[in-house]
Amino acid sequence: MTDAVRLPAPFARATAEAAAPVYRVPAWVAPALFLLPAFATLGLWIYWPLIEALRLSFYEWNLLPTAAPVYVGLDNYRNLLALAELRTAAWNTVVYTLGLLPLTVALPLLIALMTREAVGRAGAVYRAIIFVPMIIAPVVVAVVWRWLLNPDHGIVNKLLGGLGVPSLRFLQDPDTAIWTIIFITGWKLVGFSTLLFAAAMTNIDQSLVEAARIDGASESQIARRIVVPLVAPTGIFLTVLTVLHGAQWSFVYINVLTQGGPRHATTNLYYLLWEYGFGTFAIGWSTAAGMLLFAAFAVFAAIGLWAMRRTDRHAH
Amino acid sequence: MxxxxxxxxxxxxxxxxxxxxxxxxxxxxxxxxxxxxxxxxxxxxxxxxxxxLDNFAYILGGVPILRMLWNTAIVATLTTIAQLITALLAAYAFARWKNKWSQALFALLTVTWLIPAQVVMVPGYLLVTRFDMLDTLAALVVPHAASAFAIIMLYQALRAFPDELIEAAVIDGAGHLRILRSLIVPNLKPALASLAILLFITSWNDYFWPLLVTRSQDSAVIQIGLQMFMTQEGNQWGPLMAAASVASLPLLALYVVLQKQIVDSFLRSGLK
Incomplete structure (x- = not known):
């Protein structure tokens, strides 16, 4: 927003029309009308469905219009919590989230720190290239990696074969499948996170760095004591984003590449909701699991918000 | 040294x-x-x-891929326009009228960030069927006509807008819509353009909601089309990669033209 504010000329003309208010509209009408389109949409498609999902979580139903939902009280919750499948999915959700953090926070921070030295005009080129995965559709990313990692003809296995490594079944082996999906999810985000850290670093007052350098501080001391604390808000932001959305980002890759398999190795809570809802049409289970997830979310979000406020206060 | x-x-x-x-x-x-x-x-x-170009010829003959691209373009364009309009109106209201009600509503906006799509998908799906929109393009646009993210971004841009100018326009007798149209929109053009880019790319790449409400190839967006193609001919690698290329080329072309603006708008949404 570097443009200067421009004031259009003909505002004066309207003065006469506004001079004679005979009947006054209540003051809340105008703001309400302005908020209406947005909140009617969000209310109908997000808030109301959330309440409706809560209601459905107390019923047993198979989504058929001909079958009436049967009230079962807390049974759905009780059954779910006793289910090994849910525990696997919950554990995998934790693995996804923790597995993504190095790719969305630690590695980008490290790369941004190590590339602080001016790279001149080439910087713009790197920036443009590194960002590309971010705008590629997740479905495209999924099918491309499916081809690259194909056990028989994929280029990755052919390159590994050249080094004498036997063909790896990245997505078919229960031990490696979840890490493969985490890698693919992270591949899309690592460049964006790096650029975000780099942008935060260019905002740092260079006189601080120069002063430390004159005082004889080493580059690694400058990085640790000055740069990292000053980009902490960006780190917290990316951490919160990953904790809240990381496992959700993997949904596309799970659905396109593994459907939760092999042997539930790659399923997570989001995928479980989808399977219950539209795979087996266990609406009560799907919505009850959704409510549990939402509750867990609210707790994490509260912690994240608190952490962001805290670092923001420290940074300014 | x-x-x-x-x-x-x-x-x-x-x-x-x-x-x-x-x-x-x-x-x-x-x-x-x-x-x-x-x-x-x-x-x-x-x-x-x-x-x-055999692989490209093969997919053009097999799946209605151009139709799917067209569907995606329509859906992404209409969604972006709708989200910009609803967000502009709401952000204006939040910036102009500040009281405990507007604060409560604003807090409610941030809650949408915490509601995973999978949690509200069943009631959402039921609404789509009740409105008889299943398997239509309307089902992809109407539910996404407002975006909490867009409202918050525009509100932040509007907060930086000098109050005195709006006050001056009010004293001159300008109505709210007039203030929006001839004072705010012209001055917020960079912020609006940057937001439009983000919304368009997000909508173009969206997968989960279309997966839920699409049934046929003719009303599918390209992401769903690509998945349908993969399910049918999963190991036809040449045609599959051709389809993936076609699905990404429009955005890649946009990126070549607007590279700096696109990177900046993504980064700005992350840097507050």
Missing amino acids: RIESRAAALRSHTLLTVLSLLSVLPLYWMLVTALRAPNEIFSTTPWPQNPS
Whole structure:
């Protein structure tokens, strides 16, 4: 927003029309009308469905219009919590989230720190290239990696074969499948996170760095004591984003590449909701699991918000 | 000092080159595979020996891929326009009228960030069927006509707008819509353009909601079309990579033209 504010000329003309208010509209009408389109949409498609999902979580139903939902009280919750499948999915959700953090926070921070030295005009080129995965559709990313990692003809296995490594079944082996999906999810985000850290670093007052350098501080001391604390808000932001959305980002890759398999190795809570809802049409289970997830979310979000406020206060 | 900084620059170049290669080689391989002749699909030469468009011809003859691209363009454009309008109106209200009610509503906006799509999908799906919109493009646009993210972004842009100018316009007797149209929109053009880019790309790449409400090829967006194609002919690598290329080319072309603006608008949404 570097443009200067421009004031259009003909505002004066309207003065006469506004001079004679005979009947006054209540003051809340105008703001309400302005908020209406947005909140009617969000209310109908997000808030109301959330309440409706809560209601459905107390019923047993198979989504058929001909079958009436049967009230079962807390049974759905009780059954779910006793289910090994849910525990696997919950554990995998934790693995996804923790597995993504190095790719969305630690590695980008490290790369941004190590590339602080001016790279001149080439910087713009790197920036443009590194960002590309971010705008590629997740479905495209999924099918491309499916081809690259194909056990028989994929280029990755052919390159590994050249080094004498036997063909790896990245997505078919229960031990490696979840890490493969985490890698693919992270591949899309690592460049964006790096650029975000780099942008935060260019905002740092260079006189601080120069002063430390004159005082004889080493580059690694400058990085640790000055740069990292000053980009902490960006780190917290990316951490919160990953904790809240990381496992959700993997949904596309799970659905396109593994459907939760092999042997539930790659399923997570989001995928479980989808399977219950539209795979087996266990609406009560799907919505009850959704409510549990939402509750867990609210707790994490509260912690994240608190952490962001805290670092923001420290940074300014 | 000189040698040290030259070594550091070399380190920077090396790291960034590795990261750059990792970022684009998978996509390069997609294009190379798509351009290979069908009998050379499994070749590992770094570029196609006998470049051929057979794979593209194959998918154009098999799936209504152009129709799907058209659907996606319509859905992404209409969604972006709707989200911009509803967000502009709401952000204006939040900026102009501040009281405990507007604060409560604003807090409610941030809650949408915490509601995963999978949690509200069943009631959402039921609403779509009740409105008889299943398997239509309307089902992809109408539920997404407002975006909490867009409202918050525009509200932040509006907060930086000088109050005195709006006050002056009010004293001159300008109505709210007039203030929006002839004072705020012209001055917020950069912020609006940057937001429009983000919303368009998000909508173009959306997968989960279309997966829920699409049934047929004719009303599918390209992401769903690509998945349908993969399910049917999963190991036809040439045509599959051609389809993936076609699905990404429009956004890649946009990126080539607006590269700086696109990167900036993504980064700005992350840096507050």
